[in-house]
Amino acid sequence: xxxxxxxxxxxxxxxxxxxxxxxxxxxxxxxxxxxxxxxxxxxxxxxxxxxxxxxxxxxxxxxxxxxxxxxxxxxxxxxxxxxxxxxxxxxxxxxxxxxxxxxxxxxxxxxxxxxxxxxxxxxxxxxxxxxxxxxxxxxxxxxxxxxxxxxxxxxxxxxxxxxxxxxxxxxxxxxxxxxxxxxxxxxxxxxxxxxxxxxxxxxxxxxxxxx
Numbered sequence: 001x002x003x004x005x006x007x008x009x010x011x012x013x014x015x016x017x018x019x020x021x022x023x024x025x026x027x028x029x030x031x032x033x034x035x036x037x038x039x040x041x042x043x044x045x046x047x048x049x050x051x052x053x054x055x056x057x058x059x060x061x062x063x064x065x066x067x068x069x070x071x072x073x074x075x076x077x078x079x080x081x082x083x084x085x086x087x088x089x090x091x092x093x094x095x096x097x098x099x100x101x102x103x104x105x106x107x108x109x110x111x112x113x114x115x116x117x118x119x120x121x122x123x124x125x126x127x128x129x130x131x132x133x134x135x136x137x138x139x140x141x142x143x144x145x146x147x148x149x150x151x152x153x154x155x156x157x158x159x160x161x162x163x164x165x166x167x168x169x170x171x172x173x174x175x176x177x178x179x180x181x182x183x184x185x186x187x188x189x190x191x192x193x194x195x196x197x198x199x200x201x202x203x204x205x206x207x208x209x210x211x
Contacts (some may be wrong), residue, residue, distance in 0.1 A: 049089035088164035110204035
């Protein structure tokens with residue numbers, strides 16, 4: 001799989017895993033997510049997860065044809081914590097980086113009427129949704145992620161996962177990385193500022209497709 005197709009179809013990628021090519025340059029998310037943070041987060045931290053995952057799979061011929069979600073399911077069932085940590089780290093980061101795009105100022109582009117209706121039905125509107133999502137993101141103790149998912153009952157739900165865990169019983173729609181490495185260089189310990197800024201870089205076209 002070449003890099004362009006891998007970026008579009010990363011959920012079908014199998015061993016050996018490699019970093020996806022972003023649809024924007026590393027400085028394009030500024031000022032909300034700065035270039036230095038992207039160089040560390042995407043270029044070093046994500047790459048480290050990929051390298052460690054490949055090291056685990058190098059001698060595991062039985063697992064080399066599995067996708068990230070299949071690896072995560074296998075690792076969860078068989079309690080292989082290192083495999084779960086690194087496969088989850090790659091999945092979560094791929095999801096996060098591919099849902100972002102350069103800011104469009106005050107103009108929100110790409111939200112469909114269907115997406116708005118879904119958010120309104122579940123949360124009472126965008127304002128309530130963002131407030132609840134922010135509340136969850138602020139409540140993460142230590143490292144983790146905040147997600148909007150569609151659960152097995154087909155309902156929209158906000159959920160937190162710790163460390164590099166992935167939601168196991170639902171379909172992810174939106175992901176916010178709240179590990180300190182995602183924001184500390186720009187926001188220091190002000191997680192609220194990072195969360196508020198995050199909405200400026202959400203790819204609402206991708207969001208509307210997923211919802």
